[in-house]
Amino acid sequence: MTAHREPSGSAAHRSTVRSLLRLAPFVRPARGRLLMGMAVALVASSMSLVVPLALKQIVDGPIAARDPSGVWLGGLAILVLGLLEAGLIGLRRLLLAQPLAEVEAAMRSALYRHLQRLPVSFHDRWPSGQLLSRATTDLMLLRIFLAFVLTFLTVNGLTICIGFVILLLQQWTLGLVLLAPVVPLVVLCHYFEERYSLAARTAQDQVGDLTTVVEESVLGIRVTKGFGRHRAQERAFAALSARLRTTELHKAGLLGALWALIMILPELAIGAALVLGVRQVADGALTAGALVAFLSTALALRWPVESMGFLLAVANESATATERYFEVLDVPVPGAGAEPRAAGPVPDTAAPGPRGTPGAAIPAVRTAVDGGRGRPGAGATLVGRAAADGGLRLERVVFRYPDAPPGSPPVLDGVDLHVRPGETMALVGATGSGKTTLTALVPRLHEATSGRITLDGRDITAMPRERLRELVSMAFEEPTLFSASAGENVLMGAADAQEAELERALAVARADGFVAALPQGHRTQVGEQGLSLSGGQRQRLALARAVIGSPRFLVLDDPLSALDVHTEALVERALREVLATTTALVVAHRPSTVLLADRVALLSGGRIAAVGTHHQLLRTNEEYAALMTGPLPGRPAEGDAPR
Numbered sequence: 001m002t003a004h005r006e007p008s009g010s011a012a013h014r015s016t017v018r019s020l021l022r023l024a025p026f027v028r029p030a031r032g033r034l035l036m037g038m039a040v041a042l043v044a045s046s047m048s049l050v051v052p053l054a055l056k057q058i059v060d061g062p063i064a065a066r067d068p069s070g071v072w073l074g075g076l077a078i079l080v081l082g083l084l085e086a087g088l089i090g091l092r093r094l095l096l097a098q099p100l101a102e103v104e105a106a107m108r109s110a111l112y113r114h115l116q117r118l119p120v121s122f123h124d125r126w127p128s129g130q131l132l133s134r135a136t137t138d139l140m141l142l143r144i145f146l147a148f149v150l151t152f153l154t155v156n157g158l159t160i161c162i163g164f165v166i167l168l169l170q171q172w173t174l175g176l177v178l179l180a181p182v183v184p185l186v187v188l189c190h191y192f193e194e195r196y197s198l199a200a201r202t203a204q205d206q207v208g209d210l211t212t213v214v215e216e217s218v219l220g221i222r223v224t225k226g227f228g229r230h231r232a233q234e235r236a237f238a239a240l241s242a243r244l245r246t247t248e249l250h251k252a253g254l255l256g257a258l259w260a261l262i263m264i265l266p267e268l269a270i271g272a273a274l275v276l277g278v279r280q281v282a283d284g285a286l287t288a289g290a291l292v293a294f295l296s297t298a299l300a301l302r303w304p305v306e307s308m309g310f311l312l313a314v315a316n317e318s319a320t321a322t323e324r325y326f327e328v329l330d331v332p333v334p335g336a337g338a339e340p341r342a343a344g345p346v347p348d349t350a351a352p353g354p355r356g357t358p359g360a361a362i363p364a365v366r367t368a369v370d371g372g373r374g375r376p377g378a379g380a381t382l383v384g385r386a387a388a389d390g391g392l393r394l395e396r397v398v399f400r401y402p403d404a405p406p407g408s409p410p411v412l413d414g415v416d417l418h419v420r421p422g423e424t425m426a427l428v429g430a431t432g433s434g435k436t437t438l439t440a441l442v443p444r445l446h447e448a449t450s451g452r453i454t455l456d457g458r459d460i461t462a463m464p465r466e467r468l469r470e471l472v473s474m475a476f477e478e479p480t481l482f483s484a485s486a487g488e489n490v491l492m493g494a495a496d497a498q499e500a501e502l503e504r505a506l507a508v509a510r511a512d513g514f515v516a517a518l519p520q521g522h523r524t525q526v527g528e529q530g531l532s533l534s535g536g537q538r539q540r541l542a543l544a545r546a547v548i549g550s551p552r553f554l555v556l557d558d559p560l561s562a563l564d565v566h567t568e569a570l571v572e573r574a575l576r577e578v579l580a581t582t583t584a585l586v587v588a589h590r591p592s593t594v595l596l597a598d599r600v601a602l603l604s605g606g607r608i609a610a611v612g613t614h615h616q617l618l619r620t621n622e623e624y625a626a627l628m629t630g631p632l633p634g635r636p637a638e639g640d641a642p643r
């Protein structure tokens with residue numbers, strides 16, 4: 001149920017450092033504060049190394065000389081050092097918290113912006129949970145890495161180096177004993193890194209799968225309950241959860257083994273140094289104070305050394321999170337960069353402003369009927385060349401879904417269609433014939449594999465997307481609403497629309513009545529995905545959203561399917577007014593919707609098989625007649641009226 005559709009983990013495994021270096025552009029604005037934070041942390045950490053040296057002075061000085069005031073003074077000095085260390089730790093947090101929260105926010109915004117621009121085909125392939133987990137848990141992990149892990153990897157690394165220099169300067173023989181475990185530890189860390197990276201990647205992908213299941217379960221709760229599938233859902237969730245638990249346990253096992261070795265080897269070395277040091281003190285080669293100072297320094301290095309296991313583990317997970325983040329960000333946006341920067345004017349005689357008064361210079365060709373072979377009819381001759389070049393034109397359009405099985409025929413295989421300026425064209429075809437696919441090509445939700453689509457003579461691929469979105473408005477068969485008010489959902493259709501336009505659009509879609517009856521009118525929240533509304537109400541709001549900007553081109557995918565007969569008749573009447581002022585392509589399954597159109601195009605076998613009026617096609621096209629009158633093939637009687 002949560003087939004992993006996206007190429008998870010397909011990117012070649014980079015080394016941890018190389019992966020993490022990709023964060024540099026995002027971290028750049030915070031690098032000053034980051035470096036200051038590291039410097040402060042280093043000073044704080046050095047305090048813990050200075051304390052043993054002060055201790056040596058106290059043991060060899062005032063304690064040996066039995067000087068109580070000297071001991072008090074030494075104690076006070078150690079207390080001041082401790083307070084200073086605590087203050088510096090607080091300062092580090094203060095320095096890093098805000099800039100790193102901004103880095104996280106910037107990365108999340110970049111991801112969101114990119115996701116909005118990626119084509120529908122990308123979203124078809126990637127489960128939403130995988131994207132959600134990248135935008136949430138992965139980015140949170142990266143903030144923790146930058147704020148804590150990166151700092152302490154650097155600081156503790158430096159502290160260990162400085163500490164060993166001090167140890168070697170204090171007692172080089174004992175220092176070498178402590179250095180002995182370094183070589184086996186480096187080898188072990190390398191071995192661990194490879195295995196832990198793999199486990200971390202698996203776990204993070206599994207979290208994405210789990211998120212998808214939870215999301216689907218919540219959104220599909222009605223189906224789950226309606227079909228009594230909650231036990232099956234629970235079992236599916238439990239199975240995925242168990243997989244994740246196994247992976248996490250494997251990770252914990254790896255980390256536990258590394259941690260144990262990182263702790264045991266230095267402890268053994270300290271034990272050996274203690275035995276050797278005591279012998280040197282007994283031989284008089286070393287003072288007791290010097291041994292205390294040496295061992296205190298060595299013990300002060302315990303936390304930096306021991307923390308390395310945990311820090312390396314989080315660094316590994318952060319590298320994986322970085323890879324997962326950039327797997328999405330690296331997906332190119334088709335046409336980005338090639339797109340014209342400025343929204344140039346559409347070279348036609350009737351270019352409206354953004355969703356402005358459409359078709360003012362092009363008279364509506366409401367009566368144009370030409371038998372449907374693409375030759376302009378009587379109405380079209382009124383507008384001469386504008387009609388010939390204008391409107392919506394598809395030329396030899398071929399489309400194949402990127403993830404279609406190899407060798408399968410394209411969904412659209414040479415579509416030629418001309419919707420004249422001001423004309424409404426119904427698109428009819430058997431289920432699965434490609435109607436929705438064809439409509440999605442006009443606003444470039446999918447890119448045509450080959451062929452050309454023009455709006456008023458201008459190729460849509462040569463148009464800035466913003467301009468295309470202004471010209472073309474859509475209503476989908478599945479009316480998607482957002483967690484916002486009813487009015488805000490409609491206003492999404494036109495950025496600068498005012499209250500009066502909202503009222504008009506609601507009236508056109510016959511949504512004004514039920515919206516006014518909501519507790520706070522159009523300001524009423526419609527709940528997640530508008531699920532507090534009925535299917536027909538959602539569809540009418542989606543229709544209002546499509547028509548609010550008085551778009552020049554309207555693409556409607558069976559916009560009346562969820563309406564009852566009475567409301568359908570009301571909406572149809574209002575739609576006629578809208579369609580009279582725009583060029584429209586309307587996917588239709590029912591004769592009542594077809595009758596809104598001037599002409600009908602029949603999509604069959606990936607091509608436009610016939611174009612004509614409803615009545616013409618009923619008479620002349622067997623497939624069309626079967627689609628409109630019932631499942632049984634057969635030619636209807638002459639003049640067979642729809643419905």
Ligand SMILES: Nc1ncnc2c1ncn2[C@@H]1O[C@H](COP(=O)(O)OP(=O)(O)OP(=O)(O)O)[C@@H](O)[C@H]1O
Pocket residue numbers: 124401403404411429430431432433434435436437438
């Ligand atoms: N994202 C996708 N990836 C691969 N194939 C797809 C995808 N979406 C649709 N298809 C296939 O493309 C074909 C056309 O689908 P489309 O939804 O365009 O048909 P339709 O004519 O609108 O059907 P209906 O009348 O049932 O809504 C179908 O065979 C479908 O399985």
